[in-house]
Amino acid sequence: MTGNASEPIFKDEQLLAYLDGEADPDVAAQIEASAADKRRAGELAGLQSRLISRLYRATCPDSEILGEFHLGLLPDQQARAIEAHLRDCSPCVHELAQLRDFLDEGGPGIFN
């Protein structure tokens, strides 16, 4: 394989794995030797970065809503929506556990 072709050698799925550090070492070496593949990998990195920039935690409830959920302050319908969200969102599950631990540490009471 050459490093001067105008078209990438590897498929996007391989370049995506390369970006994640998951590519086979031989494949990674070939990508790094290919200007077209490096350019394409860079485009994919940019696209993913922009999508994450816009979408990261976009569907998650605000943290105070998680807190009000834990405190039992939400209306039933909103609480059910949070429960449904928690089934699919491990970061929110983790944050809710943090909230619970923080609020309940040392037992009930405000001196904690």
Added chain:
Amino acid sequence: MLIDPFWIGGAANDLCLGAPGIHARGLLCWPVAESRQLAPGKLASSCLAYGTMNTDSDLQSRHLNDLRQHCAEQSVRFFQRQDHDPRFCFELFRRAINNRAEDAWEYLYQQYKPLVAGWVENNATFHVLDEEREFFVNRAFEKMWGSISPEKFTRFSDLDAVLRYLKMCVASVIIDHARAQARPQIENSLDALDGEVQRDSPDLEELVLDRVGSQEFWHRIRALISNKTEYRVLYGSFVLGLKPQEVLENYPEEFNDVREIYRVKENLLARLRRSQELIAYLASYTGETL
């Protein structure tokens, strides 16, 4: 006129198990420290009795300065883990929230700032973040001020409940900061090669993404996916910021292997890039022609 409370014996304490509030025979219950029985920092519900009870209307008719003085006195007792009357401070909170009384709120800020600062220090996540304690103290008060409406305040039965909400606000602002700090870390990990790239023309990935509301954008993109597998990859990759291996670990029953996830991701990205509907939406949203 409030008469200093005196302790009732253990039998009375038994009456006060459960939620604080006014119980039988005019007993008023709220959490006070029992340093002889509990480790430092622990509270238990105990009872104090008053020869004369203050009614809500008594408290609500008191001058702000009078409430401040009593709140300060009772707070000293509170911090010394002595029996105390929390209703003056509770009334200040009620007045601040219901009347949007900034002078009452400012007093409460000064009064409880040390307590809130202690909570911040006790939060494990705080110690891995890059902000000073005072930053989170101030954000916590701001969040509480912005979050509690008079209607919501009616859900709080006593000072303990109000302060528990304030403590929740401490956790909340720390979580907010941790969320914000996590985002650029994920972006930077993907941008390693981006600086080497010379883009030749604006296309979907250039997109003016920052001008589009995140949730609206999410719903537009979600409309382009065709099955649950794609949804998992889209949601896991870009909403949760997971790599394909992590998506596989989260949903092992839905994929054969990690290569399948990379294939789905490749197809998804290609579809997003060529979606005329998405391009048209973005063009109309921004007024630009792509």
